Structures are given as structure tokens and as C-alpha cells.
Amino acid sequence: MIQNRFLTGAALVALLGSLGLAPAQAQTDAPAAAPTPEAASGRVMSAVQTIPGMPPVVDPSNIYSEAAAGKVRADVASDPARIYVPNLRSNDVYVIDPATLKVVDRFPVGKSPQHIVPSWDMRTLWATNNAEGTTQGSLTPIDAHTGKPGAPVPVDDPYNMYFTPDGKSAIVVAEARRRLDFRDPHTMELQGSVDAPKCPGINHAGFSIDGRYAIFTCEFGGMMAKVDTVNRKLLGYLKLSKGGMPQDILTAPNGKTFYVADMHADGVFILDGDTFTETGFIPTGVGTHGLYPSRDAKFMYVANRGSHKVHGPRHSKAGSVSVIEFATNQVVKTWPIPGGGSPDMGNVSADGKKLWLSGRFDDVTYAIDTDTGAMTAIPVGAEPHGLTVWPLPGRYSVGHTGITR
Template identity: 85%
Template sequence: MTKNRFLTGAVVVALLGAIGLTPAEAQTDSAPPATVAPATASPVGTVQTIPGMPPVVNPANIYSEARAGNLNPEVAKDPARIYVPNLRSNDVYVIDPATMTVVDHFPVGKSPQHVVPSWDLRTLWATNNAEGTTDGSLTPIDARTGKPGPAVAVDDPYNMYFTPDGKSAIVVAEARRRLDFRDPHTMQMQGSVEAPQCRGINHAGFSIDGRYAIFTCEFGGMLAKVDTVNRQLLGYLKLSKGGMPQDILTAPNGKTFYVADMHADGVFVVDGDTFKETGFIPTGVGTHGLYPSRDAKVMYVANRGSHKVHGPRHSKDGSVSVIDFATNQVVKTWPVPGGGSPDMGNVSQDGKLLWLSGRFDDVVYAIDTTSGTMQIIPVGAEPHGLAVWPQPGRYSVGHTGIMR
């Protein structure tokens, strides 16, 4: 998407505002197509990225540099560990994937939600949002030693992302309906974007060129599109059904976005440039987390097994769906044996295991990506956005390690 088209989108938002409509309201009556269009590949060519952003090597696959085995030599020296933030026990458990056992744990701030790899891959940040209080903080974890450092006071850090040029951390202040752009190292404030209609703003996906990001509004049933260069809200898109969007993942083509919706029990498909809903893929009960495979051919979808925010334990409907990017069809479904609550996580660096927290069962699942068989590891109270480390790729755009 060129800069001129991007500014035109902002003008459209202003014109709608002048007549009393948001982009979401303007599109509410538009029904999505009955069929789902697959995420077709971008034409091969040079992508005009924002200044400072590493070049897009393969426009048909923005995850090409996060393929199995493509570890930065420095990152390869970091110990292989799974870092699990536990929301209610206010700590991080550390799992050694070689032995499938907990080998360390340490306290962090109140209500740690995610462990987020930094853009430069050297720090893992535990986002402690303190559940709407003023005691929020970020705990840095040294990726080389696996040990925490002194916490940095930050207002309401539910989640965190990094602009693809590495110049800013974006702290997602969920309770404040605000995005705080901060220095990626010191966390000093650079500026903010208010999103007053985006109740429960929390997860994001970035466009292929880094010029915009789309955030989910968990309690508003909509999406918010943000200009990451000029730090402006471009508008909202109300989803056609469901009403509780969770994770969002950019397709390999960098233009299609997939949105997990916990009430719709499936994944919405959205065209990022036009900011329109184009389809829907049913998956399972309580659709929640989205992760690409190492070869970027499929997407793993965590279905938490419930429409409730706080439970229940051992849900019989907990499962993982596998969606083929080329066809937008579910090709496999793996139920959690005995029931469970798969939530957030990531794929191992070799692509052989999908690691997910069992949010309401106080466990972590290690899922074989070929067979779907699972190993279950007990951890702390209410594990959430775990990080798998190290990861292949040149840089991280945040969350639990979305690599490019």
C-alpha cells in the first residue's frame, strides 16, 4: 500500500466523521461474502517499506526469514526455554523443552499477561498490567541468561508490540483504550494514540510494509486500524457476528488478516488495505490464539473451549484447529485429551512442536505438529501468553514472538 493510498484512508475517516459516522458504522450494514477468499500471494517485486524496516525478502511470504533453522548466530547461543507468565500467581515459570520439565521460576509484577521478545531479540519482556490499577510494569528477562532484571514502571501494559522499523515499542494499554509508543529500550514515552471506541484493545497484526497495524477490540466486537508512521487512528471496523475478537495474525501475503473471535467460534478474514471483512472460517469453541507454521503453509488456531473469560477448567471443547493458508480450510482438528483450555503460545524454532498455555487448567501443552499428540506440563496459576525461545528470524514485532 502506497503512502498516498494510506493518506486517502485517513481523509475518508475525516469525511465520515464530518457526517457523524465512524468507518465501523458506515460498514455495519454490509454483509460479508458468502464464500471465503484464500490469502492469495502478492506479486513478486520490491515492497516499499517504511524507512529503517528490514526489506521484505519474499513478498509472497513475510515469514520467509522465520523458517526452521534460520537462527541468528547470536540468538542461537541463548538457552532453549519456554517462558510462561502466570496471571494469578504473579510469576514466570521456565520450562526446558529438552526435558519437558520446569527448571526455574521467578516473581514478576502483578498480573503478567505475556512474555514478549524485543525487536532486537535480546530482551524478553513480561507485561504486568496489574489488571487496571496504576501498578503496571515491564520485567526484562535476559535472553542469554534467562534471568529477570529490575522492573520498569509502565501504565497498563496488557500486551506489547514493536514497529517493524524497531524505533518504537507499542504498549497496549487495554483498560485505557490507548496505544503508548515508547522507546524500545528505555520505555520512555514517545507519544500515544487514543482509541476511545476500542474497548479491550489488545492484539495486533502489521501490514507487509509496516505502515499500518490492525488491533482487536475484545469487548467492542470490532477492529481498529492505526497509522504506525504518523501515529493516527484511521478508523474502526465492526465485525459481522460473534463480538469478542482476540488474537489477529497477518497472512503470509502481508495484506490479509485473520481474526480469532471467541464468541463467533472461528476466524474472520479481513482485507487490510480496504479494511473490509471478506469471509469467516468456523474452527471450534472459544477461538483464541493464531500462529503460523515455520513453512508458513498452515495456521494453528487455539480454541479455548469456552465463551467465558474466566473458565471453565477441563473444557471438553478445548482443541486446536489447523487452517491451510492456500485454501482457508480447516484440514485438521486436535481435541485436548480429557478437556482443556489452549490459549496463547508459539511454535518451536524447528516447527515440530506447538506450545500453548492451558489458561484455566494451570498447565502448558506441547503439541506435535504432525500428529497432534500432546504432552502436558503443570505450571503456575492461570498461564497466559507464553514465549518460546530462541526463535528464527531477523526481528520480532512483539506479542509472543511474531517473527519476520
């Protein structure tokens, strides 16, 4: 099956080398792997004490340094360039060729697909089908090299999914259960769970620089939940000052500051992750929803869905994208959706030139020029949600729609 493919021999050594992990006693008859980018440039690995097995932090001031434009792994670069769009109400995935902006494939998945999530090793894309209102949830594996789906894996309520930065566990976000299920990242066999009873609508997460904790949003509780990812333990809750509706969360390049999109507060909260305190707020637009870093890690793209409602409306005139500069925490650009729209979830292209977002209530996908804000809307299925862009730069993925490091 797709999710059980493993690398061996020289290929494994090369992959570990690209991650900055030199395997002890590794032997191969093939020529030595090329030095990692940081070694070739003479950069010294940082002293950040990461959890065991996690690839080292190359630049402590920028955890996205290895996910910059041009840093696509060789095995990933050979995958076809595609945009995978899960459609919540039509129960399928549309596949867009980013070069032609045309839909080139379409296939059914499970009920209520929410997100397309790249695996930690970046070889499988998982459609999280949480089968809203039922117990028939599943994960559909998509081969990243062929773009074709495999047999679904039954999993309880997989609204979203993340991976611990050491690659040892997938974290299935069981939103309706107020629970995080730690699973084997290949077979999805259950390893253990963390209950978060005071976190209704638990859904999105950001990881600390060292991988020791993650902060999750509680969409229907106006608060955040902090989780010890090593000991699998709930550390506590933080109530946001405006009591809003937190959606996506993004770890800042420094790995310690966290940004939280809030759909009711119409902006982005700033948190100190280590102390778990709220430190600021940035107004953006109506229905603030998705957060994505630029490939040079200087800016954050903020999708403002244009409404405070969970469902609709179509063609909201308030739909827009804000651009925040990390260095100043200021909005430097705002791009309205022409004719109105509902920008939701997505990612940035490998070269950093396009921001791809689903138009949740308009049944389209937006391709947005990151220099000018010019947009193209591409019709897709019914209620597109957490799309991903492929291939992506980076050594490994921590999940969601492709947050890589």
C-alpha cells in the first residue's frame, strides 16, 4: 500500500542526509551523498536542543530556512506539479495543473474531505475525510509521485492531521471528540490519545522550535490548548481576550511566537508560546481564517473569508487577503477578492510566486500572484477546503496543508 513504502540502502542514506541526520554505521556501495545545503555553505548547526530524532534547526531565527524557494528535495522535485483540492460536499479531490490553471484529474475519496496533508516524509498526501456527523471517518492516501489515490484507511473523525517534528507520530485531530490521536505515521495504528475536554472545535496547530510542544486552536471555545508532544500530555488552556473564533495558527520564523487567525475578532492574535500568553493583536479583515509564510519568511499571507458565519455566504464583498510583515507585525498590503469571495485554506508555491487558496463558499480555487495580488479563480467541486500545493520545498512536513521545515 502507498502508506507502507519505505526507503532502503543508498536512498535511505541520501534522504537522511538531506534532513541533516547522519545515520550511525550507515554503509552503502554508492558514492557518498552530496553535502546538505547548510554543510556546503559552511553554516553551523544551531545549538537548539530539539527532541530526539527531529532534524536539527539550521537557523534559529528562521525555522522555515530550509523551506525556501529552490530547496526542493530531489525525490520530491520529480513529483508532478499539482494543486490538490478536497471538496467537502462533493466528496472528491480536484487536481489542478498550476502551469495551465486547468483541472486535469478528479477522484472520489471518503465522506467530507477536509484537508490534503503531506506526510512527514513528504511521500504521501493524505485526504482527511472526517465524515461529519458519522463514525465512518477515513484517510485516503495519495501517492505524491503518481498523483493517484490508494485504499482508504478507517480512522475516527480525522478533521485535520499533523506530524510530530521527529516523524514518530501522526496526530489526527478528532475535532468532534475534542481529542488528539497519536498514530503510527505509516499504518495509522493508534499509539495513544490526549483528551482536551475544554477545547470544543479543536482543529489547527503550530509547533515550537524544538518540537516539544504544540498549540492548538479551539474554534468553538475562543481559546487555545497547549500540548506536550513528547509525553502526550495536555499542558493547559489560554482564553483569548476577545473571546472569538480561532482558526488557523502559524509558528513565527523565530519558532517561539505564534499567530492565531480569529474569524470573529477579524484579525490575528500574537502569542508567546513558551509562557503561553497573549501579547498582541493585528487587525486584518472580516473572517480571518488561514495563515501561510512566504518562501523568504518575511511575510505572512492571511486569508480573510469575508464572513463571521461558519457556512457562507457566497461572493462576500469583504473577502480578501492581507499581507503581514513579520519584522514589524504590520499589514503592508491588502488584496480584495474581485467580485467577492471566500478565501480559506491553501499554501504557497515552491517558488513563492503564487498563493493558492480555496474559495470555500464560491466553489473555486484562487491562484494569487504574490507580487501584485492579481487573482485567477478556477472552478472546482462543492465547498473546497484545505488544499495543498505540490511539490513543496523543505526537509519534512509537520502536516496541515503542507507546513514544511
